[in-house]
Amino acid sequence: MRAHRTPKLLSAAAGAEPEPITLSAEAASRDFGGVRALDGVSLSVAEGEVVGLIGPNGSGKTTLLNLLSGVLAPTAGRVLLDQAPLPAVPRRAARAGVVRTFQNIRLFGELTALENVAAAAVAAGGARRRDADAIARRELAWLGAEHVAPALAADLSYGEQRMVEIVRALAARPRLLLLDEPAAGMPESETRALAALIARIREERGAGLLIVEHDVDLIVTSCDRVAALVEGRVVAHGTPEAVRTDPAVISTYLGAAAAGTDPIPKD
Numbered sequence: 001m002r003a004h005r006t007p008k009l010l011s012a013a014a015g016a017e018p019e020p021i022t023l024s025a026e027a028a029s030r031d032f033g034g035v036r037a038l039d040g041v042s043l044s045v046a047e048g049e050v051v052g053l054i055g056p057n058g059s060g061k062t063t064l065l066n067l068l069s070g071v072l073a074p075t076a077g078r079v080l081l082d083q084a085p086l087p088a089v090p091r092r093a094a095r096a097g098v099v100r101t102f103q104n105i106r107l108f109g110e111l112t113a114l115e116n117v118a119a120a121a122v123a124a125g126g127a128r129r130r131d132a133d134a135i136a137r138r139e140l141a142w143l144g145a146e147h148v149a150p151a152l153a154a155d156l157s158y159g160e161q162r163m164v165e166i167v168r169a170l171a172a173r174p175r176l177l178l179l180d181e182p183a184a185g186m187p188e189s190e191t192r193a194l195a196a197l198i199a200r201i202r203e204e205r206g207a208g209l210l211i212v213e214h215d216v217d218l219i220v221t222s223c224d225r226v227a228a229l230v231e232g233r234v235v236a237h238g239t240p241e242a243v244r245t246d247p248a249v250i251s252t253y254l255g256a257a258a259a260g261t262d263p264i265p266k267d
């Protein structure tokens with residue numbers, strides 16, 4: 001006799017929470033010609049957690065984000081969303097719940113903030129065109145940024161553009177959101193607002209976040225776990241405090257330490 005199992009669809013219809021999903025790189029490597037940008041990296045992020053990724057310039061952070069968002073395929077190893085290979089096509093990865101922002105702002109300057117967000121809701125989120133404006137208004141309102149809706153993206157301040165980038169990603173309804181240097185170029189006041197936004201994305205939307213950032217203060221205050229990459233390898237992985245004080249991490253910042261500054265500030 002076959003065992004009785006409750007079909008997943010039935011439990012979803014009854015209002016049960018979906019199981020948290022996990023995005024993971026397993027022993028992932030990526031070569032560019034003769035350059036090994038990533039070398040056997042394993043790292044995961046689950047819905048509801050915030051993971052930080054630090055490392056010096058050229059250590060492979062963006063390459064790892066590219067693998068984890070379907071922009072690039074690994075040369076060796078695997079990238080899995082739960083147990084299935086993540087499609088190496090960003091739009092398909094986004095439809096599966098994995099959405100990312102880029103280091104360089106990618107807004108359409110000649111479109112309004114609202115139009116930028118609406119376009120992302122359709123392209124990455126799979127929304128119907130006739131619903132896109134309402135989704136974009138709702139997302140901007142969630143951020144308290146309704147006032148920027150009619151402004152051309154090119155006319156927004158740098159900090160506003162960075163925030164609209166995140167709203168664009170949110171309009172795609174991510175379950176896992178990957179942020180590539182979201183605080184780059186921000187003054188301290190805007191970085192504080194960004195830290196509050198990261199906390200709200202986790203708490204109110206239940207998403208998991210993987211954050212690549214040079215601002216170690218932001219990483220230490222926002223993340224449950226941190227991984228440090230050096231020359232394409234994870235050299236430290238653990239609580240923010242453990243990574244901040246890890247000798248391998250400190251030694252990668254020797255230049256700054258030699259200059260007499262603490263490169264990895266305490267929170």
Ligand SMILES: Nc1ncnc2c1ncn2[C@@H]1O[C@H](COP(=O)(O)OP(=O)(O)OP(=O)(O)O)[C@@H](O)[C@H]1O
Binds near residue numbers: 036056057061062
């Ligand atoms: N498309 C590419 N073609 C060739 N080499 C690349 C490419 N992308 C990255 N690399 C190389 O891979 C290595 C890792 O680069 P990556 O951009 O991932 O580092 P990063 O840690 O994100 O650096 P940064 O902090 O400066 O953004 C570097 O040596 C870089 O030059």
